[in-house]
Amino acid sequence: VPSPLHRVRGRLRRTRGWEALVLAKALARGGERREAAVAMLLKPDNLFQPYTTTSADRYPEEFAAVAEALEVSEPRILSFGCASGDELLSVRQYFPSARIHGIDLNPLAVRAARKRVRGDHAITVAKGGDASAESPASYDVVLALAVFRHGSLKDAPVRCDQLIRFADFERTVATLSAALRPGGLLVIRHANFLFTACAVAAAYEQVLTGFASGSDGKPTPVYDRQNTLLGFERDDGVYRKLG
Ligand SMILES: C[S@@+](CC[C@H](N)C(=O)[O-])C[C@H]1O[C@@H](n2cnc3c(N)ncnc32)[C@H](O)[C@@H]1O
Numbered sequence: 001v002p003s004p005l006h007r008v009r010g011r012l013r014r015t016r017g018w019e020a021l022v023l024a025k026a027l028a029r030g031g032e033r034r035e036a037a038v039a040m041l042l043k044p045d046n047l048f049q050p051y052t053t054t055s056a057d058r059y060p061e062e063f064a065a066v067a068e069a070l071e072v073s074e075p076r077i078l079s080f081g082c083a084s085g086d087e088l089l090s091v092r093q094y095f096p097s098a099r100i101h102g103i104d105l106n107p108l109a110v111r112a113a114r115k116r117v118r119g120d121h122a123i124t125v126a127k128g129g130d131a132s133a134e135s136p137a138s139y140d141v142v143l144a145l146a147v148f149r150h151g152s153l154k155d156a157p158v159r160c161d162q163l164i165r166f167a168d169f170e171r172t173v174a175t176l177s178a179a180l181r182p183g184g185l186l187v188i189r190h191a192n193f194l195f196t197a198c199a200v201a202a203a204y205e206q207v208l209t210g211f212a213s214g215s216d217g218k219p220t221p222v223y224d225r226q227n228t229l230l231g232f233e234r235d236d237g238v239y240r241k242l243g
Pocket residue numbers: 039045046047048049050051052053054055058080081082083084087103104105106109128129130144145146147172
């Protein structure tokens with residue numbers, strides 16, 4: 001089996017001139033640019049957002065809403081698409097007694113996240129593209145923040161399926177839902193799809209939606225089950241799984 005480095009080199013060789021140059025520069029730069037270049041070159045199955053952009057305390061309103069709605073003192077929290085670890089450390093600030101697990105598809109982000117949380121034995125990080133490896137009903141909170149989107153949809157093209165597909169979103173959300181206990185909270189933010197368009201949403205009630213738009217300050221275009229542009233009306237926010 002070729003190593004990830006061999007696969008990256010092979011893909012780079014097959015990429016056209018200018019694009020290859022841009023990717024090579026990003027690989028050389030390091031940090032989030034290198035992480036995104038590796039994602040674009042490896043194209044792992046079920047990849048949504050290839051950009052690993054993150055920062056500390058990005059979701060104060062969402063975490064405050066979760067803290068208020070949560071009924072347990074030592075919550076088990078899944079951070080799906082945790083990137084290089086800022087989200088894990090932010091969650092720790094809001095929930096000092098939580099057990100936190102991060103999952104990300106990007107191998108470089110996973111490596112960086114593990115380094116960042118070293119020393120906190122109640123935070124673990126795994127590489128993965130969904131939550132199917134998690135035990136059923138094993139979390140009180142599941143976060144999927146700025147994961148179910150793609151940066152190249154920012155200009156709202158009519159279709160999104162050249163980049164991401166509703167069927168993959170729905171299937172992945174179903175694995176997140178299976179990992180959440182009845183009564184637990186699911187938080188989805190900055191998605192290019194509607195949570196309420198998923199079959200599993202029938203088992204949820206709304207806790208808080210209507211957060212301000214745009215992780216990058218721009219409105220997030222939203223696509224329907226057929227991957228066609230619906231507009232900019234979103235339904236993402238905090239939902240509770242019915243018991
Ligand atoms: C923009 S970052 C968001 C990071 C963090 N959640 C935040 O909001 O600050 C998107 C992350 O989602 C990850 N990602 C994309 N598709 C994924 C998938 N199917 N499974 C797990 N992680 C995924 C990317 O690797 C990237 O690190």
